[in-house]
Amino acid sequence: MTNSEMQPTNGAAAATLLSVGLGGLVLGALALAGDAIPAVAKALNIWNPTGPLSGVTLAAIVVWLAAWLVLSRLWSTRTLDMRLIGGVSAAMIVAGLLLTFPPFMDLLQGK
Amino acid sequence: MEITFRDAVTVIHGIGFGALLLLAFSGAAAALYALSTSSTPWRPSGSDLILLRAYFWGMALLAWLAVLIGAYVVYPWYRAHPPAGAVDLSGFPKALLMSTPATSQWHDIGMEWKEHLAWFSPISLTAVAWLMGRYATALKDMKSVRNVLVGLLALGFFATAVPGFFGAMLNKYAPVRGGANIVLMRGEAHDK
Numbered sequence: 445m446t447n448s449e450m451q452p453t454n455g456a457a458a459a460t461l462l463s464v465g466l467g468g469l470v471l472g473a474l475a476l477a478g479d480a481i482p483a484v485a486k487a488l489n490i491w492n493p494t495g496p497l498s499g500v501t502l503a504a505i506v507v508w509l510a511a512w513l514v515l516s517r518l519w520s521t522r523t524l525d526m527r528l529i530g531g532v533s534a535a536m537i538v539a540g541l542l543l544t545f546p547p548f549m550d551l552l553q554g555k
Numbered sequence: 556m557e558i559t560f561r562d563a564v565t566v567i568h569g570i571g572f573g574a575l576l577l578l579a580f581s582g583a584a585a586a587l588y589a590l591s592t593s594s595t596p597w598r599p600s601g602s603d604l605i606l607l608r609a610y611f612w613g614m615a616l617l618a619w620l621a622v623l624i625g626a627y628v629v630y631p632w633y634r635a636h637p638p639a640g641a642v643d644l645s646g647f648p649k650a651l652l653m654s655t656p657a658t659s660q661w662h663d664i665g666m667e668w669k670e671h672l673a674w675f676s677p678i679s680l681t682a683v684a685w686l687m688g689r690y691a692t693a694l695k696d697m698k699s700v701r702n703v704l705v706g707l708l709a710l711g712f713f714a715t716a717v718p719g720f721f722g723a724m725l726n727k728y729a730p731v732r733g734g735a736n737i738v739l740m741r742g743e744a745h746d747k
Contacts, residue, residue: 451693457700460682464707467678475671493631501626501674508678526699530706537675537710544671546664 455519458529463515465536467508472543474500480553556742560734561632565726568629572621573719576676579614580712583683586610587708591694591701599691607691611684618677618715625722630670632731648729658728665721675714679707 478485478496488499542548558566586607589597599607637647644651652662686704694701 451696452689454697454699456689457686457697457703460686461703461707464678464682464710468675471671471674491627494626495634497626497630497670500671501622504674505678512682526703530699530703534706541672541675544668546667 453523455522458524459515459519461533463512465533466511467504468540469536470507471504472540476543556740557736561731565731568624572617576617596695608688611687615680615684618680622673651729669718669721673718679711683707
C-alpha cells in the first residue's frame with residue numbers, strides 16, 4: 445500500500461471549512477439585518493440582557509453545526525476539489541467579516 | 556488591593572481566557588510547522604498525539620469560555636441602561652462612552668465589531684481542533700488540508716486579537732465595574 449492510499453480523504457476537511465464559511469456568513473448577514481431592521485432585531489432578541497446578539501450568534505452556531513453535520517456525512521469519504529471549496533469558503537468568511545464591521549454595515553445602509 | 560466582582564469577571568474573560576488564548580497561537584503555529592513543512596517533519600508518538608489534540612481542543616475551549624462569558628455575563632453589565640436623568644454614568648459603560656464624541660466611536664466601532672467578530676474565534680478553532688485530530692499525521696502530504704488549517708488558525712487569531720484589543724481599550728475608557736468588593740490584600744496608605 446502506498447502513502448497516498450493510506451492518507452485520509454480531504455472531504456472531511458472540505459466539509460469543515462465550508463461549514464465555517466456558512467456559519468460566518470450567517471453571522472454577518474444577521475448582524476447587518478439586526479442593525480438595519482428593528483423587527484429583525486426584536487426577533488433576534490431571545491435573551492434580553494444580551495439583546496439581539498443572543499439570536500444572531502445562536503442562529504449562526506446552529507447553521508454552522510448543521511452544515512458541518514450534513515456536509516461531513518456527504519463528503520467524509522470523498523476527495524474533493526479544495527480550490528473551489530476553499531475559494532467559496534474564503535469568500536463567505538470575508539463577506540461575513542465585512543458584514544460585522546460597523547463602517548461597512550453603515551455604508552450598505554447608506555448611513 | 557481590592558477589585559469589584561464585575562472587574563474580576565471581566566479580568567477572567569479578557570486575561571484569563573482571551574490573553575491566554577492569544578499566547579497559545581504561537582504554540583499552535585509551531586506545532587503546525589513541525590508537523591507539516593519543516594525539512595524533517597515531526598512524527599508524533601501516541602502520547603504526543605494525545606497532548607497535541609488536547610492542546611488544540613484546549614484553545615477551542617478557551618475561545619468558547621471567552622465569548623460565552625463575554626456575551627452572557629460581561630456584555631449585559633456593559634449595555635445596561637442608566638435610569639432617566641442619571642448624571643453619574645460610571646456604572647453604565649456603554650452610556651458613558653456614548654455620552655461624549657471623544658469616546659463614542661469606542662462603542663460604535665469597537666464594541667459593535669467586537670461583539671460579533673469574536674464568535675469567529677471559537678467556531679474556527681473548534682474546526683481546527685477537529686481537523687488536527689483527524690489529519691495531524693497526514694499534514695506533510697496533504698497540502699490542501701494544511702492550507703485549510705493555516706487559514707482557519709489565522710482567522711481564529713484575527714478574531715481573537717482584534718476583539719482583545721478593543722476589549723482592553725473599552726475597559727480603559729469605561730471599565731465594567733460594580734458588585735461586591737473582593738479584598739485581595741490589605742495595605743496601608745502612605746506618601747512614598
